[in-house]
Amino acid sequence: MSAPIEPMQGSAPMVEIRDLNTRFGAAVVHENVSLAVRPGEIFALVGASGCGKSTLLRETIVLQPPQSGSIRVFGLEVIGLSDRDALPLRRRWGVMFERGALFSSLTVLENVGMVLREHTQLGERLIDEIAALKVALTGLPPDACAKYPSELSGGMRKRAALARALALDPELLFLDEPTAGLDPLSASGIDVLIRHLKESLGLTIMLVTHDLDLLWRTADRVAVMGESRILGIGTMEELSRSEHPLIREYFYGPRGRAAREQAWKRK
Amino acid sequence: MALSRASESPAAVQLVPREAGAELRCAGAWVVHSIAGLERRLDAIEWPAAGSLVIDASAVDAMDTSGAWVLQRTVRALRARGREVELRGMRPAFEALLQLVTERSAAAAPAAPQAPGALFRIGGATVEALRSALGLVAFLGEAALVLGRSLAQPRRIRWRAILHNLQSAGYEALPITGLLSFLMGVVIAYQGAEQLARFGANIYIADLVGLSMARELSPLLTAIIVAGRSGSAYAAQIGTMKVTEEIDALRTIGVVPMELLVLPKMLALVIALPLLTVYTDVMGVFGGMVMASAQVGVGFGAFIDRLEHAMTLSSYLTGIGKTPVFAVIVALVGCYQGFQATGSADSVGRQTTVSVVQSIFLVIVSDALFSIAFSRFHL
Numbered sequence: 001m002s003a004p005i006e007p008m009q010g011s012a013p014m015v016e017i018r019d020l021n022t023r024f025g026a027a028v029v030h031e032n033v034s035l036a037v038r039p040g041e042i043f044a045l046v047g048a049s050g051c052g053k054s055t056l057l058r059e060t061i062v063l064q065p066p067q068s069g070s071i072r073v074f075g076l077e078v079i080g081l082s083d084r085d086a087l088p089l090r091r092r093w094g095v096m097f098e099r100g101a102l103f104s105s106l107t108v109l110e111n112v113g114m115v116l117r118e119h120t121q122l123g124e125r126l127i128d129e130i131a132a133l134k135v136a137l138t139g140l141p142p143d144a145c146a147k148y149p150s151e152l153s154g155g156m157r158k159r160a161a162l163a164r165a166l167a168l169d170p171e172l173l174f175l176d177e178p179t180a181g182l183d184p185l186s187a188s189g190i191d192v193l194i195r196h197l198k199e200s201l202g203l204t205i206m207l208v209t210h211d212l213d214l215l216w217r218t219a220d221r222v223a224v225m226g227e228s229r230i231l232g233i234g235t236m237e238e239l240s241r242s243e244h245p246l247i248r249e250y251f252y253g254p255r256g257r258a259a260r261e262q263a264w265k266r267k
Numbered sequence: 268m269a270l271s272r273a274s275e276s277p278a279a280v281q282l283v284p285r286e287a288g289a290e291l292r293c294a295g296a297w298v299v300h301s302i303a304g305l306e307r308r309l310d311a312i313e314w315p316a317a318g319s320l321v322i323d324a325s326a327v328d329a330m331d332t333s334g335a336w337v338l339q340r341t342v343r344a345l346r347a348r349g350r351e352v353e354l355r356g357m358r359p360a361f362e363a364l365l366q367l368v369t370e371r372s373a374a375a376a377p378a379a380p381q382a383p384g385a386l387f388r389i390g391g392a393t394v395e396a397l398r399s400a401l402g403l404v405a406f407l408g409e410a411a412l413v414l415g416r417s418l419a420q421p422r423r424i425r426w427r428a429i430l431h432n433l434q435s436a437g438y439e440a441l442p443i444t445g446l447l448s449f450l451m452g453v454v455i456a457y458q459g460a461e462q463l464a465r466f467g468a469n470i471y472i473a474d475l476v477g478l479s480m481a482r483e484l485s486p487l488l489t490a491i492i493v494a495g496r497s498g499s500a501y502a503a504q505i506g507t508m509k510v511t512e513e514i515d516a517l518r519t520i521g522v523v524p525m526e527l528l529v530l531p532k533m534l535a536l537v538i539a540l541p542l543l544t545v546y547t548d549v550m551g552v553f554g555g556m557v558m559a560s561a562q563v564g565v566g567f568g569a570f571i572d573r574l575e576h577a578m579t580l581s582s583y584l585t586g587i588g589k590t591p592v593f594a595v596i597v598a599l600v601g602c603y604q605g606f607q608a609t610g611s612a613d614s615v616g617r618q619t620t621v622s623v624v625q626s627i628f629l630v631i632v633s634d635a636l637f638s639i640a641f642s643r644f645h646l
Contacts, residue, residue, distance in 0.1 A: 091300075104611030121303035122333075129340065130299075130333050136371040137332065150610025169299050169331035200367045201332065202360075 012075055014039050014172050014204045015060060020069030022055060029055055030066065031228040042198055042205045042218050046250070047225030053208045054098075054176055056225075060206070061095055061174055062086045073172070091119055093172040094165030098180055100157040102149040108135060108160045109145040115167035134163040139193055155186030159193070166197070173197075175207035179214050191217045212251075212259035224250060236263070277301040278327075278334065280308055288318030294326035297334025309341050320345060325356025335361070335368040399607075406603045410533065413525045428531035429538075436497040436532075437539030441546065444492050448485055448547035452476055452554025455484070460563045469563040473573035476555030481578060481586045485547040487634055490593035493540060494626040498601035501532055502622035505605025506615035514606075533598040540594035541587050548586070589637050593630050600626035 013036035022030040029052040037043040045053045059066050062078050071078050073089060081089070102111050112131035116122060122130070135145055138159040149157055158178060165173060178194065179187035195218050198205055209215065215222055216236055223233045226246045232239055240251050240260060250256060278295040291312070295301065314320065322342065327334075345352045357365065383391070417423050459475040505528055508514050517524050552574070559565040565573075604622035608614045 105613035116299070120299055122299075123306050126306050126337070130336055133332060133336050133368060133372055137367075148611065166332075169333055200363065 011039065013037055013072075014074065015043075015206060016070075016072040016075075017056070017060070018070045018072075020056070020059070020066050020071065022052065022059065022066040028228050030069075033069070033225075033228075033230055035223050035230055035233060037204060037206050038221075039204050040198075040202060041220040042194065042207065044215055044219035044222045045206070045208045045225060046210070046215060046222055047231075048250075049210075051225045052228065053225055057174055057176055057206070057208050061093070062090070091168055092170055093174060094168065094170035095174045096158070096161045096165040096176065096178065098177040100149065100161035102157060102161055102164065104149050107146055107148055108140070108152070108163070111149070111160065112164045112167050115164060119168060131163075131167070134166050135160070137166065137197070138163045139189070153186075155182050155189065158182065158186075158190060162193070162197075166201075169201070171204060173203050173205045175205060175209075177209055177211075178207060179209065179211045184213075187211060188213065188217075190214075194218050212256055213262065216259055216263035226250075276328075277303075278305045278337075280305065280312070282312050282314075284315065285318075285321070288320055289315045290321040290323055292326065293322065293324045293338070294328075296329035297327050297338065298329050298331045299333040302334055302337055305337055309337070314345070314350070320350055320352045321355055322352060323355045324361065327357075327361065330361040330364055332364065332368055335364045336372065339365060339368050339372060402607070403600065403603050406606070407599055409525060410529055410599060413523065413530060414533075417526065417530060423526065424534075425527060425531050428527065429535045432532050432535030433539055435500075436493060436536055437543060440493060440496055440539075440543060443496070444489050444543055444547050445550045447492065448480070448488055448551040449554035451484055451488060452480060452551035452556075453558045455479055455551075456555040456558035457562060460559065464563055469559075469565055470569065470573050471577075472555065472559045472563060472565055473570045474577035476559070477552055477574045477578045478582060480551035480555070481548050481583050483586070483634070483638075485551050486544050486586050486590050486593065487630070489540060489544045489547045490590065490597060490630045491627055493536070493543070493594075494597045494601075494630060495623055497532075497536065498597045498626045499619050499623050501598065501601030502605040502608075502619040503615060504528075505602055506608030506618050509606060509608045510610060510612070510615060529598070529602045532602060533595060536594040536598045537591045540597075541590045544587055544590045548583075585637075585641055589634065592633055592637075596629045596633060597626045600629060 015035075015037040017036070018034045020030050020033040022028075033056065035043075045056060047053050055064070058064050060071055060073065060078070062081050062083075065079055069079070074092060076089065078086065078089065102108070103114070106114060109128065109131050112134050113127045116127045116130060120127075132142070132145055136142065140156060140159050140163065144152065144156060144160065149160065152160060162175075162178075165175075175194070179190050182190065191214050194205065194207075194214075197203055198218075207214075207219075219236065221233060221235055222239055224231045224239060224244075224247050231244050232242050232247050234242075239247060242248065242251075251260065276295040278293070278297045278301050281292045281294075283290045283292060297305075322338075324338070330338075342352050342354065354365075456472055456476050460469070460472055463469055463471055463475070505514070508528075514524050514528075517527060556567055556570045559570055560567060601622045604618040604625065607621075608618045
């Protein structure tokens with residue numbers, strides 16, 4: 001790697017956001033938002049639609065700048081980085097977008113291989129093999145490799161997008177709504193997959209979701225967003241004991257209760 | 268992910284001969300960014316012909332799935348040749364990674380299917396071309412049916428959409444078609460004037476410009492511009508609607524897509540293209556007039572006098588008469604190719620290109636057929 005990357009201390013946060021403020025015109029999206037994602041955990045951002053979760057994710061992966069504050073990833077400030085300066089960081093993290101964002105003119109294998117072709121000097125055959133391995137890691141059948149994204153079902157497309165996010169063996173994975181638009185069976189398949197990948201590859205994962213089942217099953221810690229702020233951060237057990245009315249509404253609505261009971265039953 | 272990033276020395280291998288075999292010493296970071304070249308070095312290793320092999324990985328200080336894969340495929344290739352391979356000194360974390368890769372790679376299949384041969388491709392392309400031609404004819408038939416139904420119940424004709432299309436395909440095309448036909452008139456007059464001046468037949472410049480513009484150039488030029496401007500827009504619009512399932516949505520709420528999307532475009536173009544052609548006739552002749560007066564001294568008055576004798580009504584009408592056919596071709600091909608889009612942004616782009624190429628091709632072919640027919644009937 002060309003750019004120097006300063007070594008990280010063992011327990012320094014992978015992502016650290018401090019006093020973040022974002023406004024779109026008059027609308028305040030984030031007001032003094034602070035949070036930290038620790039190495040090796042699955043950190044989930046939840047909250048009602050339009051509360052700024054996805055915006056926070058986009059700001060963290062340097063797709064749009066906030067008004068003020070600080071976002072440090074791997075200990076480095078990312079706000080205001082140009083695409084060129086962000087590249088060494090981007091090579092160390094993987095992103096999976098809500099609708100997959102697979103390149104429609106490429107097959108699944110080419111989608112994954114493209115990242116490797118762009119950033120490594122590996123031979124063509126080895127790239128294809130590694131790409132096929134990534135596809136297999138996400139649980140897709142081998143014949144999916146030769147298919148185009150339009151020929152895949154929603155769940156398979158998410159897995160293919162995940163395979164592309166994993167192409168460079170990132171340390172940090174950002175997932176935007178990994179289970180949105182999936183049937184319960186595919187969604188729980190994704191739950192298991194995320195957990196499995198985290199454990200077998202030692203990934204740190206930051207994800208945005210609406211899916212309460214996913215939270216109970218996979219998240220180590222959860223931040224609830226609302227009213228442009230972080231309402232609470234903690235494990236699901238801690239949050240479900242929270243007295244905050246908005247958090248209670250979130251976890252004790254009819255769907256929240258069902259997901260919680262499911263989670264208890266499993267234990 | 269790299270389990271340790273502290274030192275990223277490139278991955279290295281070294282073969283050390285031992286009694287009855289050899290030992291492969293692996294070192295460095297076996298991660299995706301530092302294994303470039305490792306593949307070649309591994310391929311180049313000359314394994315001893317007999318004896319047991321040991322792979323010592325105790326000096327590997329980082330490993331990710333890509334590195335594990337390279338190690339795994341090496342071991343697998345050796346074992347496939349019937350060699351005994353012992354892996355030694357792996358850290359537990361790397362061991363687990365290798366285990367994962369071994370499990371999963373069993374599922375990873377051979378990648379690319381075989382590329383088809385030339386004969387296969389020619390056959391496929393032929394079938395595809397025939398199918399596309401057949402599809403276009405079927406589409407024409409369907410459009411005619413829907414048109415017939417709409418004419419029987421004029422209430423179902425979407426006048427508002429027709430007016431909208433008249434504006435976008437007709438009125439908004441006036442500047443570009445006008446300018447280009449003016450320039451075309453200038454060019455023809457300029458080229459012709461030199462030849463005619465040699466014979467002192469300057470005045471026949473009016474015949475040359477008037478006849479060539481009215482009979483051939485202006486209808487053709489206008490149709491080609493409209494194919495590029497509007498035909499492509501039709502294909503892109505319908506193609507995008509197809510990809511985003513809007514066409515299916517129309518069907519489910521009981522609107523015939525053909526009636527809403529195709530007929531208004533076709534009717535509007537059948538009205539707009541002849542009108543545009545009249546306009547380009549005028550602009551082309553005007554361009555010729557300007558050039559004639561500047562180049563060979565044929566004034567506007569003399570030019571128009573001569574034009575009256577040179578051009579019969581029939582030569583004017585044969586030009587205009589072709590344009591509704593061109594209009595149907597451009598609208599049908601554009602819409603048809605739009606409906607052929609499937610699934611992706613890529614395919615919308617491809618179909619749009621195909622629509623322009625195909626409609627220009629068909630316009631020129633039909634123009635040639637018209638020429639033959641007209642000369643048969645001495646028009």
